[in-house]
Amino acid sequence: MATLLHLDSSARTGISGTDPYGSHTRRLSARFVKNWLDKNPTGKVIYRDVGVTPPSHITGKWVHAAFTPAAARELWMNEVLAESDLLIHELLEADLIIAGVPMYNFGPPAQFKAYIDNIVRVGMTFGFDRTRSGAPYWPLLSQLGKQLVLLSSRGDFGYDADGHMAASNHVESSVFTAFAYIGITQTWQIAVEYDEFAGDRLAQSILHAEIEVDRLVAQMAGQ
Template sequence: MTTLLQIQSSLFSTDGQSSQLSNAFVSAWQRNQPDSQIKVRDLALSPLPHLDAERVTAFLAPEESRTAMQQQLVKLSDNLINELKQSDILVIGVPMYNFGIPSTLKAYFDHIARAGVTFRYTEHGPEGLLAGKKAYIFATRGGQYAGTALDTQTAYVRDFLSFLGITDVEFIYAEGLNMSADVKEKALVEAKVKLAALAA
């Protein structure tokens, strides 16, 4: 049985265009593979705390010497990592806010990047420990940025996932959504055609 972990990062939750596209993909996937298991984490409905010194110190402390408070802080990260480890496919809806990813998604990334848990440093450099997974990224933008210097999202998300060992990453773009009604409609139609083919 294939397990999909769907991460929604739109501030508008299921009303966001990135959420709607990733929902369409997951629905199509379920129709084609009805035995799949779907897990959804909506970062607008259940936002994660951003990193602070106390939380990072807890992550770095040896397990046997953590205080009760540190254990509680690490438990949230452990739960997120276990959820990801148990998934075969990662589906992320990523709107562009001020040329970057939503801060809620950055907080999620910060909680799942743990040395010795999801990656490790070796004499040959860092090694991701989450190999063998596939990721689909539904990137929505008000303007048109793919392939330009202003698209900071694609390289960042690809590099971050690769750092954890997830190197099979597919981007599906819907751009120009704030430019005109015609451009928006064309972009969404094209994205839906592509996602349907990927889910087949």
């Protein structure tokens, strides 16, 4: 049975096209998951809304606890790491991660960065050994075949690789870099643009993104 981890991170709680001022990324992620379940009726979905309930930000105590060997941790250390443990457990259980990540001021929302900081953890998702020859870091999830689909939205336009604003797009690059660091390198991206312009250009961008979502789900299903 395949397992999908569905992550939403928009501060907007509604879905565009259904709710006033709804989120485009929630619209795309919900569409992807529905289509995926249609093709994987026995599949399992784990849902986490980091936009509504953001993970805790990393603190000095968190870092101290994470870099303390598990056998040597005090009770308070395990308590500090409990949320991170849960998020990592969900990630490890999933075969496919669907992440709705809108662009906020050229990067991902702070709440999604908090999620990344909780799952990129020494001894859990990446290894570290300062005596190791070559790079002292290595990914721990690279042999698990996990896949990541990033569904984004942008107020402006031209943020794709060949666009005039590509150099200012730090959403896909930062998210994909973090996930590659822990060993998840098979990735796809789809985005809506023109949100601040509205009108026909936004409508066409949403339509194009929805077509791409449907195409990708079908591709993953081997259709």
